[in-house]
Amino acid sequence: MNQALQTPTSTLLRITRRLNLIEIIGRFAPLLFLITLVVVFGSLEPRFLTKLNLLNVLRQVSITGLIAIGMTYVILTSGIDLSVGSLLAFAGVVSAAVAKGGTGTWLRSTTGEQGYGVTLAVLAAIGIGIAGGLIQGIAITRLGVPPFVVTLGGMSAFRGATLLFSNGGPISGFSKDFRYWGQGKVFGDIPILALVFLGFALVAHIILRYTRYGRHIYAVGANPEAARLSGLNVKLLITSVYVIVGFFCGLSGYLLASRLNSAEAVAGVGYELTVIASVVIGGTSLFGGEGGIPGTVVGALLIGVLTNGLVLMNVSTYIQQIIIGAIIVLAVAFDRFIKSKRRV
Amino acid sequence: MNDHFLLRMIDIHKAFPGVKALDGVSFDVRPGEIHGLVGENGAGKSTLIKILSGAYQPDSGVIEWEGQRVHITGPLHAQRLGIATIYQEFNLIPPLTIAENVFIGREPGRGAFLSWPTLYRQTRAVIDRLGIDLDPRRIVRTLSVAEQQMVEVARALSMKSRLIVMDEPTATLTENEVGQLMSIMRELKAQGLSIIFISHHIEEALQICDRITVLRDGRLVGTRAINEVTLDEIIRMMVGRSMSELFRRSTTYATDEVALRVRNLSRSGNARDPNAIVLHNINFEVRRGEILGIAGLVGAGRTELARAIFGVDRFSSGQIEIDGRPVKIRSPRDAIRYGLGLVPEDRKQQALFLRLAVRTNMSLAALGRLVRFVDFVSARAENELIESYRKALNIHMTGPEQRVANLSGGNQQKIVIARWLALKPKVLIVDEPTRGIDVAAKAEVHQLLDELARQGIAIIMISSELPEILSMSDRIITLREGRQTGEFLREEATEETLMHAMALEQTPVSVA
Known part of the structure; x- marks a missing residue:
């Protein structure tokens, strides 16, 4: 009996060793691509590899990057959230109104020009984000409507709410405190926004990798039926990831208003594309259960570097969009290719 | 026994990265024969069948079909030669009727228009050859597993197949349904078709097959005519050990609680x-x-x-x-x-x-x-x-x-x-x-x-x-x-x- 078992085991060992190499290439492909891009742009365009420009790239990807962190959780459960841009805008105008002490229509100003302060403004933005995510999460798990449809509805509804709340116009001109998190810098040139992004990325990564909750997320995404039969509260877990992405939409809504010194009713239009692209290019599978935050950070940076480099080289934004679209498809095609090699 | 072969696969080799899935396997099927193919998981049955049905290309080896050397380039080619494969997971479209499933891609009609009466009549004719009673207009989704299997067999017949490969056809059937399937297999054999029957259930293979081929770890262990082999011998060929070495409980640990x-x-x-x-x-x-x-x-x-x-x-x-x-x-x-x-x-x-x-x-x-x-x-x-x-x-x-x-x-x-x-x-x-x-x-x-x-x-x-x-x-x-x-x-x-x-x-x- 032992002899019969030994041979297949040693062959198995050999296969897995070989597969690991393929898997390593697959896992680090986005990073290698990012490094290649940096080298290429660096050699073609002298303005690219400057400290100022690189920090600028980091700042530019931070807003969508933050939402992409939450989106990673959602996509790991094989869900999707199309409402992120609208929810961000809604949280942004509410936050702005709180900071300003009212819009005239919705929040009667009781404090005059001073408003309610930054802390309350941030909490209001996050509160809106969480509430929006919670409603969608409940609709998905209790009504059984697919995430694509629920969040497509949310995309429209939250945009409508934003326009209604702000009367369609921007709310701008904030206090220095309000602008601090979006525009401020520390240690000389480092944008606070970028640190917020990387800080949350680290926390989100640790939760996903090292906690029971994180493991449950992967399990639910990989096989919801098996997860339920293993005693996991699948509905609660799925609801939670929409709350998480909602949290990041709320936070980003405030941060974008803070950075631009203006909360626009049309803020975040098309963000779902950039956000989902960051996650997918970073190697997280749309079928759930595979991927993670480091990939998403690389994916977000990749899109940022690409956009920035092309701008510096005077490539038109129309062509940029074509290139980014092609890269999304190629990234997933490559991922599938790697997986097909692995399955042998 | 005649020495005329419908199919001969000679010295087939197939390797995947790190595994020799088939290592010099030879296998043949005679006209009007039911040939059992048995072996443990990973023995190479599926790989052999996938080569035969055109899903895989062998690394080396010769395939002869009706005495002619052939390279089976893909599933469509295999189909055209007259080889039909019925996998464990059926290849049916549940919301369509039996008739549509049987003739999918080959629906009778004129131009873009489908002739429903002809479709039903032709399906009925094929089903009749199986000696069973199924209404061609029924929706496949509403059929039992056994009935869906019949639809697959009917489709194979409708394509004028000479050889039907059945991969674990009895795994999900009840005892009665297995009996019915076996009588259909005998009926097809009487009509001159050949069948490759893959099964975990060696008893079933012994009941229905004319010859049985055993694979182990990608190698051919042997092919035996049914009248010269016993159940125990087949098991020994499959696992390299006899049944008496399998686990037997000796005592009970039941308490009163x-x-x-x-x-x-x-x-x-x-x-x-x-x-x-x-x-x-x-x-x-x-x-x-x-x-x-x-x-x-x-x-x-x-x-x-x-x-x-x-x-x-x-x-x-x-x-x-x-x-x-x-x-x-x-x-x-x-x-x-x-x-x-x-x-x-x-x-x-x-x-x-x-x-x-x-x-x-x-x-x-x-x-x-x-x-x-x-x-x-x-x-x-x-x-x-x-x-x-x-x-x-x-x-x-x-x-x-x-x-x-x-x-x-x-x-x-x-x-x-x-x-x-x-x-x-x-x-x-x-x-x-x-x-x-x-x-x-x-x-x-x-x-x-x-x-x-x-x-x-x-x-x-x-x-x-x-x-x-x-x-x-x-x-x-x-x-x-x-x-x-x-x-x-x-x-x-x-x-x-x-x-x-x-x-x-x-x-x-x-x-x-």
């Missing part, structure tokens, strides 16, 4: 799913250290009973008691809290996370016990847990990070069992614990269940293999169409008495 009692459990029909199986007044108990076998044919309600107890599906009335206390189980979470575990019937769909590592697959249910600080899982505690079950259950894996998709069925099943053992369950329900795993792993799983009983776990074992039920159980209950039809102590049960209770109307027998 009832761990789980089910009283008057009933589950009524479901308006949304008219095919749902109903359960009527099920009553039984299982004691600590006891293995209770639940036997029944497909559709008897065995799996439904397990799912109802485990809180997966709701039941309409009845009571479950654990350690003598009535409990309300509304979800698997509740069941787990009361010390129940369920190893489900369909390992890949319901138990495993195929794309995830061994780590999560094994520790998922018990993660709560591995948390040392806030919600952080202690890597050390988890590694110790994995290592201890790897040793105790003899799981062959490269390490905790290996994907379970890359493990054999037996090792996968051990991981599912380990997931529950990590929770120290009082009652473990195992549904078809050895389905689709090879003979050696099967014996190991049996030994493991015996050991768990010895440790005082109450085990409910559902199985459609009567030898398994008879060799493992201390006590057996039989179900038929959702009703309890018998209860037997191991000593008084035989395959005949069980089959009687499973298949025929009978008043419940009580144990003294």
